[in-house]
Amino acid sequence: MGHWWEQNIIEPGKLPLLLALAAFVLTFLITRVVTRLIRAGKGPFRNISGSGGVHIHHVVPGVVLTVAGGFGAVASDGHGFGALISAVLFGMGAGLVLDEFALILHLDDVYWSEAGRKSVEMVVLTAALVGLMLVGFLPFGVNDLDEEELQDRGAVMLTMGTNFLIALVALAKGKARTAIFGVIIPFVAVVGAIRLARPTSAWARRFYRRRPRARARAWKRSYRHDRRWAGPGRRLQDWIGGAPDATPERR
Numbered sequence: 001m002g003h004w005w006e007q008n009i010i011e012p013g014k015l016p017l018l019l020a021l022a023a024f025v026l027t028f029l030i031t032r033v034v035t036r037l038i039r040a041g042k043g044p045f046r047n048i049s050g051s052g053g054v055h056i057h058h059v060v061p062g063v064v065l066t067v068a069g070g071f072g073a074v075a076s077d078g079h080g081f082g083a084l085i086s087a088v089l090f091g092m093g094a095g096l097v098l099d100e101f102a103l104i105l106h107l108d109d110v111y112w113s114e115a116g117r118k119s120v121e122m123v124v125l126t127a128a129l130v131g132l133m134l135v136g137f138l139p140f141g142v143n144d145l146d147e148e149e150l151q152d153r154g155a156v157m158l159t160m161g162t163n164f165l166i167a168l169v170a171l172a173k174g175k176a177r178t179a180i181f182g183v184i185i186p187f188v189a190v191v192g193a194i195r196l197a198r199p200t201s202a203w204a205r206r207f208y209r210r211r212p213r214a215r216a217r218a219w220k221r222s223y224r225h226d227r228r229w230a231g232p233g234r235r236l237q238d239w240i241g242g243a244p245d246a247t248p249e250r251r
Contacts, residue, residue, distance in 0.1 A: 013078065014134060015084065015087075016073070016078065016083050016084055016086075016087035017087070017130070017133065017134055018134060019084055019087045019088050019091065020069075020087040020088065020090050020091035020094075020130075021091060021127065021130045021131065021134060022091065023087070023088045023089075023090075023091030023092045023095065024091035024092070024094050024095045024126070024127065024130070025095070025127055026095070027091065027092045027095030027096060027099075028095040028096075028098070028099050028123050031058060031095065031096060031099050032099070032240070032241050032242065035111070035242075036242045039112065039242070055109075057100055057103060057109075058096045058099065058100065059096060059097050059099075059100040059103060059104065061093075061096060062092075062093045062094070062095070062096025062097035062099075062100070063093065063097060064093065065089050065090070065092050065093030065096065066089075066090055066093030066094055066097055067093070068086075068089050068093070069086045069087065069088070069089030069090025069091070069092075069093055070086075070090055072085065072086030072089060072090075073086040073087065073090060094126070095123070098119065098122050098123050098126060099119055099123060100119060101118055101119040101122040101123075102115050102116045102117070102118040102119040103116075103119075105118060112242070112244055112245045113244050113245060114244050116241075116244055117234075117237050117241075117244065119241070120237045120240055120241035121237065124240070125177065125180065128181075129180065129181070129184060132181075132184045132185065133184065137184045137185060138184070139160075139183050139184060163182075163183070163186040163189065164183075166182065166186065166189045166190055166193050167179045167180075167182040167183050167186075167189040167193075169189075169192075169193040169203075170182055170189045170192030170193045172197070172201065172202050172203045173192060173193065173195075173196075173197035173198060173201050173203040173204070174197055174198030174200060174201025174202070174203065174204070175192040175195075175197075175198065175201075178191070178192030179192060196214065196217060196218045196221055197218060198218065198222055199215065199218040199219045199222050204218055
């Protein structure tokens with residue numbers, strides 16, 4: 001275990017990244033526990049209000065911690081005890097900020113609404129991407145190049161450019177998650193770029209407009225996919241972050 005730790009974490013200089021990821025996940029989980037207790041009216045926790053009764057969202061201390069950790073990491077040049085402390089501060093701040101990602105996106109307090117699910121989705125996505133980088137994956141498939149190819153700048157630029165374009169095609173086909181993961185694992189982007197586009201995507205509007213069969217297949221596949229995965233995905237989000245408030249019925 002000690003040899004693995006030294007070879008895979010210490011020598012590559014990944015300890016700050018590991019600490020930042022751990023602080024990020026723990027801060028998010030603790031924050032969700034506290035907010036769920038506040039929502040249920042249990043425990044000693046209460047919402048924090050400033051002067052004039054203004055509710056202070058935890059994205060505010062999150063921004064402060066993120067800025068402090070980021071500048072601290074730059075000042076420490078990624079080495080020493082200061083870099084480790086900065087990584088923890090940055091991870092904590094990022095956890096607080098992304099926990100209210102939906103609030104920033106909508107500029108409204110949608111924390112416990114249906115739109116608030118975006119915060120949980122963003123946190124899970126970020127943790128997964130950082131985890132992939134921690135185990136050795138690098139953006140645009142650079143980690144797949146050998147030492148000789150890395151010395152050739154043209155080969156590196158060609159590999160990165162090709163993988164970027166493939167991820168861009170997947171994004172244009174309405175597959176945002178596939179495109180994002182495809183930046184780290186190019187094969188994922190290739191799969192998304194080859195398969196049919198989502199029917200409401202920019203790609204479908206541009207290329208399926210005069211192809212009724214392709215458009216019909218896209219709608220059919222989209223319906224089956226959403227029917228299969230929407231329910232489990234929502235239950236997972238509810239388990240992680242809490243179920244949103246029920247939308248009042250219109251009369």
